[in-house]
Amino acid sequence: MHISLKNRIKKDKKAKFGIIIVCVFVLISVFGPILVKDPYHFSIDYLRLPVAGHILGTNDLGQDVFARLVYGMRASLLVAISAGFLSTAIGTIIGTLSGFIGGAFDKVMMRIVDAFLVIPAIIFIMLVAAFLKPGIMTLIILISLFHWQGGAKIIRGQTLSLKNKNHIVSSRTFGAKKPYVLMRHIIPDLGNILVVSFIYNARAAIFLEAGLAFIGIANLSTISLGIIMHNAMKFYYLPVWIWWLVPPGIALSLILLSLTFIGTLIEKIIDPRLRNA
Amino acid sequence: MLKVENLVTRYGEKRILNKMSFKLDKGETISVIGESGTGKSTLGFAVLGMIGEVSENSKVEGKIEIDGFDINKLDKEDLRKLRWKKVSIVMQNIDDALNPTITVYKQIEEVLDKQENRNKKIIDILKKIDFPLNRKDAYPHQLSMGERQKILIAMAFISNPEVVVLDEPTSSLDTETKNKIIAIIKKLSENKAVILLTHDISMAKKLSNRTLVLYGGTTVEYAETKKLFKNPRHPYSRGLIRSYPDSSRTKDLQGIRGRAEFVKTGCPFYKRCTQAIDICSIKKPKLLKRNGSFIACHRGGIIPLIKMEKISKNFGKLQILNSINLTLFEGETVTILGKSGAGKTTLAKILMGLVEKDSGNIYLENKEVKRFDAEYYKKVQMVFQDTRSSLSHRMKILDIVMEPLVVQDIGTRQQRTGKAKKVLSEVQLPSSRSFLNEYPHHLSGGEIQRIVIARALMLEPKLLIADEPTSALDASVQAKILKLLNNIQENRGLAILFITHDLDLAKKVSDRIVKLENGIIS
Numbered sequence: 001m002h003i004s005l006k007n008r009i010k011k012d013k014k015a016k017f018g019i020i021i022v023c024v025f026v027l028i029s030v031f032g033p034i035l036v037k038d039p040y041h042f043s044i045d046y047l048r049l050p051v052a053g054h055i056l057g058t059n060d061l062g063q064d065v066f067a068r069l070v071y072g073m074r075a076s077l078l079v080a081i082s083a084g085f086l087s088t089a090i091g092t093i094i095g096t097l098s099g100f101i102g103g104a105f106d107k108v109m110m111r112i113v114d115a116f117l118v119i120p121a122i123i124f125i126m127l128v129a130a131f132l133k134p135g136i137m138t139l140i141i142l143i144s145l146f147h148w149q150g151g152a153k154i155i156r157g158q159t160l161s162l163k164n165k166n167h168i169v170s171s172r173t174f175g176a177k178k179p180y181v182l183m184r185h186i187i188p189d190l191g192n193i194l195v196v197s198f199i200y201n202a203r204a205a206i207f208l209e210a211g212l213a214f215i216g217i218a219n220l221s222t223i224s225l226g227i228i229m230h231n232a233m234k235f236y237y238l239p240v241w242i243w244w245l246v247p248p249g250i251a252l253s254l255i256l257l258s259l260t261f262i263g264t265l266i267e268k269i270i271d272p273r274l275r276n277a
Numbered sequence: 278m279l280k281v282e283n284l285v286t287r288y289g290e291k292r293i294l295n296k297m298s299f300k301l302d303k304g305e306t307i308s309v310i311g312e313s314g315t316g317k318s319t320l321g322f323a324v325l326g327m328i329g330e331v332s333e334n335s336k337v338e339g340k341i342e343i344d345g346f347d348i349n350k351l352d353k354e355d356l357r358k359l360r361w362k363k364v365s366i367v368m369q370n371i372d373d374a375l376n377p378t379i380t381v382y383k384q385i386e387e388v389l390d391k392q393e394n395r396n397k398k399i400i401d402i403l404k405k406i407d408f409p410l411n412r413k414d415a416y417p418h419q420l421s422m423g424e425r426q427k428i429l430i431a432m433a434f435i436s437n438p439e440v441v442v443l444d445e446p447t448s449s450l451d452t453e454t455k456n457k458i459i460a461i462i463k464k465l466s467e468n469k470a471v472i473l474l475t476h477d478i479s480m481a482k483k484l485s486n487r488t489l490v491l492y493g494g495t496t497v498e499y500a501e502t503k504k505l506f507k508n509p510r511h512p513y514s515r516g517l518i519r520s521y522p523d524s525s526r527t528k529d530l531q532g533i534r535g536r537a538e539f540v541k542t543g544c545p546f547y548k549r550c551t552q553a554i555d556i557c558s559i560k561k562p563k564l565l566k567r568n569g570s571f572i573a574c575h576r577g578g579i580i581p582l583i584k585m586e587k588i589s590k591n592f593g594k595l596q597i598l599n600s601i602n603l604t605l606f607e608g609e610t611v612t613i614l615g616k617s618g619a620g621k622t623t624l625a626k627i628l629m630g631l632v633e634k635d636s637g638n639i640y641l642e643n644k645e646v647k648r649f650d651a652e653y654y655k656k657v658q659m660v661f662q663d664t665r666s667s668l669s670h671r672m673k674i675l676d677i678v679m680e681p682l683v684v685q686d687i688g689t690r691q692q693r694t695g696k697a698k699k700v701l702s703e704v705q706l707p708s709s710r711s712f713l714n715e716y717p718h719h720l721s722g723g724e725i726q727r728i729v730i731a732r733a734l735m736l737e738p739k740l741l742i743a744d745e746p747t748s749a750l751d752a753s754v755q756a757k758i759l760k761l762l763n764n765i766q767e768n769r770g771l772a773i774l775f776i777t778h779d780l781d782l783a784k785k786v787s788d789r790i791v792k793l794e795n796g797i798i799s
Contacts, residue, residue: 166667173629173659174681174736175651188671 008269018261021254029077032070039067039223047240056243059231068223069247075224076255079140079209084202086144088151088194091201095155096190100163100182110156116149125208129217136222139212143205151197158193162186192270196263203259210252225252278303278470279324279440284339286319286494288332291539293319295494296339298564301440306471308481308502310517311491314537317474318369320491321442324348324472325366326356343440361388364440365433367426369448374429375417381428382413388432402431406461423454427461434465441466444474459483478521482506490514493537493545495561498578500570510570510578512608512770513546527784528610529760531767544575551770552580552607579606580642582772583628583657583740588637590623597623599796601637605740608770612783615793621776622662624793625742628774629659642739651685658733659742664725664749668717674728675713681735696735703768704731704761723754727761734765744776759786 009015043062050057056065098109125142132138162168168185176184187194212218213226220227225248232244279301286294293316301307309317322328326348328335341348343364351359368374376384382399389395403410406427417425426446433441446462447455459480462471466484473484481488481502488505490498490513498511509515516533535549544550547557556575564573572578581604588601597620605611615621626632628639630649639646646653658681661667668677678697682688688696698708704727706712717725726746733741743762747755763786765771777783783790792799 166661166663167669169631170661170667170732171680171684173631173654174684175654176684180684185669189669 005269008265012261012265012268014261015265018258018265021258022262025073025077025251025255025258028070029074032074036067036070037064039063039071047235047238049240050243056247057240059240059244060235065228065244065247068228069225069251071223072225072228072248073251073255075136075222076206076209076252079136079143079224080202080206080255080259082140083143083147083205083209084198086140087147087201087205088198090144090148091151091197092155092187092190092194094148095152096159096182096186098152099156099159100178100186106156110153113149113152116146117153119146121146122208122211126212126215126217129212133217133219135219136209136224139209139218140205143208147201147204147208151201154197155190155193158190159186162189165189192266196266196270199259199263199266203256203263206252206259207256278344279472280340280342281324282340282342284320284323284341285337286316286323286328287336289334293494294323295545297491297494297496299489299496299499301470301472303439303470304468305487306466306473306485308473308475308485308488309491310475310478310481310488312476312517312533312537315491316494317476317491318444319494321366321444321472321474324440324442325360325364326351361436361438363438364442365436365438366442367429367433367444367446369444372425375425377417380414380416381420384417384428385432385435388435392436398435399431402435405465406431407457423450423458426450426454426458430458430461430465434469438469440470440472442472442474445477446473446475447477447480448475455480478506478518479523490517493540495545495573496564496571497546497573498571499564504570510567510572511546511574512550512552512579515579515608516549528786528788529763531763534768544573551768552576579608581605581640582607582642583774584640584643585624585628586638586640588624588627588639589635590620590627590632591635596796598627598634601793601796601798603791603798605772605774607739607772608766609789610766610773610775610787612775612777612787612790613793613798614777614780614783614790616778619793620796621778621793622744625659625744625774625776628657628742654738655685655736656738657740657742658736658738660726660729660733660744660746662744662746662748664729664746665717665722667729668725670716670718672717673713674715674717674720677717677728678732678735681732685736697731700731700734701727703734703765704728706731722750723758726750726754726758730758730761730765734769737769738771740772740774742774742776745778746775747782748777755782762786 009019041063043058046058046060046062048054048058054064054066056069059065059068094109094113098106125146128142129139134142163186168181171181171185209224210226210229213224214230216230218224218227220230228248229245232241235241235244282298284294284297285292297320299307309320311317319328322331323337324341328337337349339349343359346359346363348356375381385399385402386395389398392398400410403413408424408427408431412420420428430446443462447458450458463484473481475481485502488500488502489496490505490511492513498505498509498514505514506518509518513533516531519531520533522530533549534551538548540548543558543560544553544562547553550557554576560575562573562575564571567577584604585601588598590598601624603611613621613624623632627634630653641653641656675694675697678701679693682693682696687693701708706724706727717728720728747758750758762773766773775783775786
């Protein structure tokens with residue numbers, strides 16, 4: 001199971017691309033706000049096409065679109081990391097406990113997971129979001145609450161198979177109690193799957209957040225890529241709208257694509273059968 | 278005829294024999310066995326009343342009665358008269374025992390003193406011992422070892438004594454000569470009381486009807502010879518028998534750990550005993566009668582370590598184990614032999630608490646096992662069949678080996694590391710820093726096997742269950758691992774439940790083999 005991550009990345013062009021893009025995103029999100037203008041700053045210089053000083057022009061309130069794009073990327077990344085982490089954590093807790101404890105607890109938990117799997121998450125989130133008009137934080141929690149079930153099911157299956165692996169059985173024959181086995185053996189052994197689960201959850205979260213904002217179910221006073229695009233749609237009769245729509249769209253596509261590539265790479269590392277595919 | 282009661286002998290401060298007692302009737306032979314230095318020869322000298330002549334500051338207490346005479350109360354002159362006529366000895370050292378300047382005929386004649394019919398008696402005995410008559414005038418140096426030994430035997434038996442002491446009568450002889458001598462002794466010793474002092478177990482087996490095991494001048498076990506050799510009950514007796522080559526036993530030879538040491542208090546054997554408990558170092562055990570033989574052991578002899586009683590297991594309608602009864606004693610290897618699917622591993626897993634039994638009881642050191650808890654796992658450990666997979670690929674060697682201590686929360690990290698290093702060297706692995714930081718997938722199959730054994734030994738278990746521990750290894754590595762297990766058993770008194778389908782292997786490693794077939798043990 002020991003694979004040099006470095007060599008794997010070197011061989012995989014897509015993964016290299018993905019990692020570079022994610023790094024760029026992270027850099028922009030961290031340092032961008034120092035370099036760009038205040039995205040909330042109103043001016044009378046509104047609905048401008050790109051000029052010097054406003055690389056992507058200005059919006060209907062005279063705010064700098066480029067600055068808003070940078071802040072939007074920051075928001076997207078925040079959603080990705082937080083929702084990805086939160087939903088993976090919920091999935092891990094429920095998945096490992098179900099698999100490890102088994103019995104009635106497992107049965108009840110899996111029926112709950114099934115229930116969550118059949119409820120169309122998007123519609124549910126849309127309903128709740130339409131009512132709450134959530135900010136970023138509420139949205140993160142909302143997304144996480146409806147996005148852990150798939151991961152939980154995979155983690156449970158993996159826990160079931162790990163539980164009967166010889167090295168874990170061995171630790172029980174030293175007198176190890178369940179919490180020890182879970183914390184010292186099962187969760188570390190799940191590592192790769194948790195990373196994949198995190199990446200896919202993060203990807204879904206970005207997409208969901210952007211989608212909800214784009215159709216207007218979000219607190220429109222916040223800044224995110226989806227909201228910038230949502231605003232563009234209101235001015236489709238003016239030439240400026242294309243500058244509001246396309247750059248966030250490209251940024252969104254790039255980050256989603258990158259995360260997919262990285263996810264695939266890690267999946268390949270976990271499952272040797274995929275390596276030559 | 279011969280009665281020894283509470284015999285104590287001392288050379289200076291050192292007590293050689295410690296309260297020995299036994300009785301011997303006409304026609305009986307008793308073997309006294311034990312390692313060198315346990316006081317066998319001293320017993321021989323004491324019976325002849327020669328202790329005073331061996332060492333000046335020696336002391337003898339207790340009673341040695343031959344035909345009504347108490348040897349210890351006779352004066353020198355009476356003793357001299359008694360010797361050869363009532364009691365005689367065949368000395369251990371053949372070279373020095375005969376006078377090199379006179380012929381062997383004359384030497385035998387000396388024993389008879391001035392009796393009549395000397396010539397006839399001598400010729401008679403020479404015929405009995407199968408000595409060529411034309412060589413009766415030879416000097417000792419002209420004779421072979423076997424012939425000299427025969428002369429010594431003739432001297433001991435010629436005056437028809439009632440008690441004969443044989444001190445290593447056949448050491449340094451080849452097997453053929455030895456067998457001849459044994460036959461001669463057997464013929465001559467009818468109607469006599471014979472004490473055979475030896476460390477040669479095969480001779481003790483052939484010649485004696487009772488055997489006394491001597492350790493540190495103390496009788497540790499005293500029983501009928503057949504019974505004792507078939508089923509020794511004292512750990513020392515077993516160790517002694519195990520270390521003696523015997524063609525009927527296929528298991529490798531094992532010694533007894535440590536070396537003979539003089540012990541002031543407690544059981545003389547406790548320092549070398551693998552099942553010693555606190556009391557063994559404080560109080561000397563009494564020689565007590567148990568099941569027809571005498572044993573001096575606080576634990577009543579070798580203890581039954583684990584006992585399975587009527588263990589049954591079904592998987593659905595399939596019966597795997599049907600009322601299995603099996604007892605494992607401390608320090609022995611029992612092999613469970615059976616085909617694949619016979620239920621060998623299931624039985625092992627039941628013992629490890631990994632599979633639940635349908636019915637039956639398990640007893641560990643005579644206490645019923647109700648829960649498989651940390652305390653239980655301290656005493657019972659297992660080496661799994663697929664050893665490589667029983668190591669976590671994420672962990673380094675040191676962490677793997679230390680894990681049992683971490684789980685049981687024993688010691689500080691430093692102590693754990695120290696212990697891990699010690700155990701690793703016990704299984705002949707390096708304990709260098711670079712090795713400890715390796716990952717298991719960098720190691721060979723043989724090394725992995727040793728790691729797994731080391732890990733199982735970390736808790737100092739009393740029972741090791743080894744499920745096909747060498748099935749994945751080549752023959753030479755397998756040999757090394759088996760030897761290793763054998764040595765560990767010798768040093769720690771570890772009982773091993775060995776599981777295999779290989780009969781030859783089973784014969785080589787085990788004291789007992791049980792066959793598991795159709796869920797039944799035979």
